[in-house]
Every structure is written in C-alpha cells, then in structure tokens.
Amino acid sequence: MQLEIRPDPAEVGRARRWALSRLAGFGIAADEPLAENLVLLVSELVTNAVVHTGRPAVLRLSLPGGPADAPERAAPSATVRVEVADTSSRAPVPRCARGDATGGRGLALVDCLADRWGWSPEGAGKSIWCELDRCSQPREGAALAYGGALSAYEGLAFEAV
Known part of the structure; x- marks a missing residue:
C-alpha cells in the first residue's frame, strides 16, 4: 500500500490518518502500542522527506497477512x-539537537522506537525504512526516549511539542 506525498507540511497529518486507517483494516486498533509507535514513525519519516527535500515522496506501508476479515492471516507476531521514498539522493544524517532546538530529533526517535531502520539508494533518490515487530517487547531504555538517558543519545533532550 502506498500514498503519494506532496512537499507540503500538511501532508504529515494526512499520512498519519492514512496509516491509522490501514492498520484498522488489518485489525490493529489505534490504541495498541504498535499503532501509536507506527504513527509516530510515519510522522517523523514523512516530516523529514517534506522538510529536508522539498520534493514529492511516497509513503509505503507493508502489513503482514490480510485484512481483518481474514484474521488467521494477520499473525500477531x-x-x-x-x-x-523521495527523489533526493542526500543521505539521512542523524543530528545532535540542543535542548532548546525545535527540530533535529527525528532520526533519534526512529532509532529508539523502531526494531530496525535504515536507508538505501532508490533510483535517483533514496528510501528510508523502519520495521516494528508486532509483539516485540520495548527495547531496554526505550521508555526513556523522552527523558534522554539512552547510551547512543546521551545528552540529547527530547520534548513533546
């Protein structure tokens, strides 16, 4: 499943709503931790594409199994x-944001929340991806994502805005 994204900040909200509707079709409730994390990851990756490239992008969502009417196909694990995917060939660069900065934390959040993430060249641009395992336990330290004490991000300040 994919959604075309225009280079407009309003597209971030549309991408979140689209992702939630797709999850619901697969029997994943909006209040499940998986859905909450996935929506935040969609928001961060789409924001990065819109803000840092100023070009159209494509959001892809791959869900296991089939829709809710075939629950035996939607494995809980x-x-x-x-x-x-966007058309900029510039590699994503994690940044160290100062405590009072209003941006620069997106890839740190992706790293904290996703079970795996990375990027690869795609055509003339690139694709940034992340994966969530539906039944995985939170990684050690993930609960501290908004407080800072993760070893890889020691000294970074995360704040909800």
Whole structure:
C-alpha cells in the first residue's frame, strides 16, 4: 500500500490518518502500542522527506497477512514496515539537537522506537525504512526516549511539542 506525498507540511497529518486507517483494516486498533509507535514513525519519516527535500515522496506501508476479515492471516507476531521514498539522493544524517532546538530529533526517535531502520539508494533518490515487530517487547531504555538517558543519545533532550 502506498500514498503519494506532496512537499507540503500538511501532508504529515494526512499520512498519519492514512496509516491509522490501514492498520484498522488489518485489525490493529489505534490504541495498541504498535499503532501509536507506527504513527509516530510515519510522522517523523514523512516530516523529514517534506522538510529536508522539498520534493514529492511516497509513503509505503507493508502489513503482514490480510485484512481483518481474514484474521488467521494477520499473525500477531508479524512485522510492520514503513518506508518513505523521495527523489533526493542526500543521505539521512542523524543530528545532535540542543535542548532548546525545535527540530533535529527525528532520526533519534526512529532509532529508539523502531526494531530496525535504515536507508538505501532508490533510483535517483533514496528510501528510508523502519520495521516494528508486532509483539516485540520495548527495547531496554526505550521508555526513556523522552527523558534522554539512552547510551547512543546521551545528552540529547527530547520534548513533546
């Protein structure tokens, strides 16, 4: 499943709503931790594409099994993949944001929340992806994502805005 994204900040909200509607079709409730994390990951990756490239992008969502009317196909331990492809060949660069900065934390959040993430060249641009395992336990330290004490991000301040 994919959604075309225009280079407009309003597209971030549309991408979140689209992802939630797709999850619902697969029997994943909006209040499940998987859905909450996935929506945040969609928001971060789409925001990065819109803000840092200023070009159209494509959001792809890969869900395991089939829709809710075939629950035997939607394995509870399966992986959900989010991917955003854009036409910029510039590699994503994690940044160290100062405590009072209003941006620069997106890839740190992706790293904290996703079970796996990465990027690869795609055509003339790139694709940034992340995966969530539906039944995985939160990684050690993931609960501290908004407080800072993760070893790889020591000294970064995360704040809800």
